[in-house]
Amino acid sequence: MAVRRHIEQAWHASARGAGFLEVDGPPLESLDLFKAKSGDAIAGELYAFNDKGGREVALRAELTPTIGRLVATHGQSLKKPIKWYAVPQLFRYQRQQRGRLKEHLQFNVDVIGAAEVGADAEVVSVALDALRRLGLTSEHVYVRVNHRAAVDQKLAELDCADNEKVLRLIDKGALTAENAAGALGTAAVGELQAWLTEQTDGDAHLGEFFAACEDFGVREFVELDRHIVRGLDYYTGFVFEIFDRGLSERAIAGGGRYDNLVEKLGGPSLPALGFGMGDVVLGDLLKDLKLLPAAPARLDALVVPIGADMLGPARQVVRRLRDGGQRAEAPFAPIKVGKAFKLAEQAGATRVFLVGPDEWADGTVKVKDLREGGETVAYFAEL
Amino acid sequence: MAVRRHIEQAWHASARGAGFLEVDGPPLESLDLFKAKSGDAIAGELYAFNDKGGREVALRAELTPTIGRLVATHGQSLKKPIKWYAVPQLFRYQRQQRGRLKEHLQFNVDVIGAAEVGADAEVVSVALDALRRLGLTSEHVYVRVNHRAAVDQKLAELDCADNEKVLRLIDKGALTAENAAGALGTAAVGELQAWLTEQTDGDAHLGEFFAACEDFGVREFVELDRHIVRGLDYYTGFVFEIFDRGLSERAIAGGGRYDNLVEKLGGPSLPALGFGMGDVVLGDLLKDLKLLPAAPARLDALVVPIGADMLGPARQVVRRLRDGGQRAEAPFAPIKVGKAFKLAEQAGATRVFLVGPDEWADGTVKVKDLREGGETVAYFAEL
Numbered sequence: 001m002a003v004r005r006h007i008e009q010a011w012h013a014s015a016r017g018a019g020f021l022e023v024d025g026p027p028l029e030s031l032d033l034f035k036a037k038s039g040d041a042i043a044g045e046l047y048a049f050n051d052k053g054g055r056e057v058a059l060r061a062e063l064t065p066t067i068g069r070l071v072a073t074h075g076q077s078l079k080k081p082i083k084w085y086a087v088p089q090l091f092r093y094q095r096q097q098r099g100r101l102k103e104h105l106q107f108n109v110d111v112i113g114a115a116e117v118g119a120d121a122e123v124v125s126v127a128l129d130a131l132r133r134l135g136l137t138s139e140h141v142y143v144r145v146n147h148r149a150a151v152d153q154k155l156a157e158l159d160c161a162d163n164e165k166v167l168r169l170i171d172k173g174a175l176t177a178e179n180a181a182g183a184l185g186t187a188a189v190g191e192l193q194a195w196l197t198e199q200t201d202g203d204a205h206l207g208e209f210f211a212a213c214e215d216f217g218v219r220e221f222v223e224l225d226r227h228i229v230r231g232l233d234y235y236t237g238f239v240f241e242i243f244d245r246g247l248s249e250r251a252i253a254g255g256g257r258y259d260n261l262v263e264k265l266g267g268p269s270l271p272a273l274g275f276g277m278g279d280v281v282l283g284d285l286l287k288d289l290k291l292l293p294a295a296p297a298r299l300d301a302l303v304v305p306i307g308a309d310m311l312g313p314a315r316q317v318v319r320r321l322r323d324g325g326q327r328a329e330a331p332f333a334p335i336k337v338g339k340a341f342k343l344a345e346q347a348g349a350t351r352v353f354l355v356g357p358d359e360w361a362d363g364t365v366k367v368k369d370l371r372e373g374g375e376t377v378a379y380f381a382e383l
Numbered sequence: 384m385a386v387r388r389h390i391e392q393a394w395h396a397s398a399r400g401a402g403f404l405e406v407d408g409p410p411l412e413s414l415d416l417f418k419a420k421s422g423d424a425i426a427g428e429l430y431a432f433n434d435k436g437g438r439e440v441a442l443r444a445e446l447t448p449t450i451g452r453l454v455a456t457h458g459q460s461l462k463k464p465i466k467w468y469a470v471p472q473l474f475r476y477q478r479q480q481r482g483r484l485k486e487h488l489q490f491n492v493d494v495i496g497a498a499e500v501g502a503d504a505e506v507v508s509v510a511l512d513a514l515r516r517l518g519l520t521s522e523h524v525y526v527r528v529n530h531r532a533a534v535d536q537k538l539a540e541l542d543c544a545d546n547e548k549v550l551r552l553i554d555k556g557a558l559t560a561e562n563a564a565g566a567l568g569t570a571a572v573g574e575l576q577a578w579l580t581e582q583t584d585g586d587a588h589l590g591e592f593f594a595a596c597e598d599f600g601v602r603e604f605v606e607l608d609r610h611i612v613r614g615l616d617y618y619t620g621f622v623f624e625i626f627d628r629g630l631s632e633r634a635i636a637g638g639g640r641y642d643n644l645v646e647k648l649g650g651p652s653l654p655a656l657g658f659g660m661g662d663v664v665l666g667d668l669l670k671d672l673k674l675l676p677a678a679p680a681r682l683d684a685l686v687v688p689i690g691a692d693m694l695g696p697a698r699q700v701v702r703r704l705r706d707g708g709q710r711a712e713a714p715f716a717p718i719k720v721g722k723a724f725k726l727a728e729q730a731g732a733t734r735v736f737l738v739g740p741d742e743w744a745d746g747t748v749k750v751k752d753l754r755e756g757g758e759t760v761a762y763f764a765e766l
Contacts, residue, residue, distance in 0.1 A: 215698035315598035
């Protein structure tokens with residue numbers, strides 16, 4: 001939980017810092033909603049079931065369909081652009097493996113109702129801002145960006161007969177003349193491969209995007225990569241993925257424009273983009289890079305009653321300290337002072353209060369400072 | 384989300400203040416776990432289903448079984464007493480109504496491995512501390528406490544033939560001679576009714592408990608009520624419920640000792656107690672009492688580019704402000720200054736930065752203070 005909260009805190013801070021409002025939706029949604037976005041096959045990857053009323057429902061594996069539904073339903077009354085973020089718990093019916101669990105948290109950031117390239121750069125900069133807050137730099141992570149229109153245009157030039165097939169091959173890193181047979185000829189595959197690996201930033205949209213990234217101070221993180229097309233059918237333009245620069249090249253986040261989704265779900269036509277960033281791969285990466293903080297202290301102060309008669313006074317001291325914003329506890333039964341100091345140390349406490357009968361009769365307690373050493377006497381009334 | 388986060392913050396602060404560690408478990412558990420704690424009938428109240436592998440699973444409706452399972456599995460290696468808290472999302476298969484939704488958040492606090500009455504008082508004081516942090520006083524809420532042993536002893540004195548039946552009648556407020564027929568005679572029912580309404584604090588355990596509440600500064604919240612027996616079969620001793628003092632008398636939290644649960648789930652015999660406090664009734668109560676804060680501001684500063692050429696410089700200003708911990712945004716396209724001020728006001732921003740070409744050429748921006756009024760000029764390099 002300490003790791004999860006550490007990561008979440010960075011997510012909240014980066015999204016709020018950019019003026020995004022937090023939202024959430026139900027973890028259990030109608031199965032149809034997920035099918036509407038991703039096709040019928042998606043049901044196989046979800047915890048989908050019939051509820052007792054016979055409804056087909058599923059635990060969400062992503063938040064975007066819910067966001068799309070909310071905007072389709074309430075979008076007319078909401079000020080555009082809508083800047084929303086969420087930290088939903090997501091579920092996938094799959095065998096657990098490193099980096100992919102049955103349940104995880106995801107940082108979700110969306111801008112709806114803005115077609116401008118500045119929105120693309122803002123969304124990417126929020127993702128990077130979260131990673132920077134966690135101690136990651138451009139030496140650890142980078143963003144591969146692309147624009148689907150540029151790829152589609154290239155495929156049109158090459159007289160491609162089946163764009164979707166070729167995009168899937170590019171996405172999987174499986175573009176060969178053999179695999180592309182029927183969609184592209186051998187010469188066209190060769191030309192496409194060459195074009196994909198040209199690291200140019202030649203189109204207007206991405207040129208503007210890189211300039212905006214420069215303004216946002218994240219240009220050093222961002223690279224053009226024509227291979228990034230994102231498998232999901234619903235991406236419509238700008239797409240990106242954030243990777244670890246290490247050998248494992250794990251994907252930390254991914255997103256892009258999905259300008260058709262809101263309309264598909266019965267709402268108005270609205271440009272939209274967003275990304276998801278999970279806590280599992282990110283947590284593994286932070287751990288590998290030793291960027292996770294030490295477990296936080298559980299206590300600031302341990303209050304030790306010297307004898308059973310002092311249990312009550314110790315609770316009074318605890319109350320005072322808690323009211324003053326300190327994390328404090330007293331054992332439920334008297335313990336030996338030696339054991340108390342060990343317990344205080346294990347809990348990360350910096351002070352031990354000793355509540356003895358003689359001192360208490362004088363209205364005082366002894367205070368041991370575990371960091372600086374030394375002992376002082378404090379008046380209870382002044383705690 | 385603002386309301387939910389406001390409530391959650393109070394929960395986290397009160398539990399951490401008392402040295403509790405945050406934990407969580409999976410939202411989806413084996414159905415058997417819930418049956419082991421509450422009996423087979425519980426399945427009817429849960430989102431229970433067979434997963435694709437044919438496993439009987441259920442979305443959790445409470446966290447205690449999971450806590451019991453964790454302690455039964457790992458309890459031997461954990462230092463006692465274990466002080467854990469959690470803020471799980473819980474699910475119930477039921478028709479929605481005021482105060483009861485299909486999905487809610489719950490504040491869960493447990494102490495495992497401590498039989499002392501001080502643990503009972505600490506757990507109650509954490510619950511009350513959370514409510515106090517939300518602005519509730521002993522004029523708004525109170526705690527009814529009881530000890531099951533005292534009720535059981537009274538039932539033994541009365542030669543009760545079916546304790547469980549009578550306890551359920553007490554819990555439902557349906558104890559009449561007619562309903563209790565077979566378990567208690569008419570005279571015994573009369574004697575029991577008189578005993579239940581005597582507001583004495585005559586037994587040793589509750590006497591100690593009230594004294595500890597006094598030490599913890601929460602005595603004014605706490606009352607003995609012999610009617611509180613808690614329906615759940617697994618409570619074994621001290622029990623309590625927190626109520627709204629208003630006409631509606633809504634239950635805000637409930638808990639008590641469940642000394643047998645860990646052993647029942649295959650672990651060692653360990654005394655345990657805890658409570659659950661949901662966000663739905665509590666949120667309704669805070670709303671009714673007008674104790675919910677106004678919606679928090681979305682922005683500290685709005686940065687307005689004067690013309691399309693200033694979009695980039697505006698992003699640079701935004702970057703500076705965000706790096707300095709301010710929540711700041713710039714529109715994705717130029718907007719009129721009048722509209723910008725309206726937008727800033729709606730977002731709760733206190734400053735508007737105007738980035739115009741002449742000022743920018745001098746390395747400056749104009750800053751309008753929306754609270755104090757007035758305009759200053761600031762150097763970009765000094766932001």
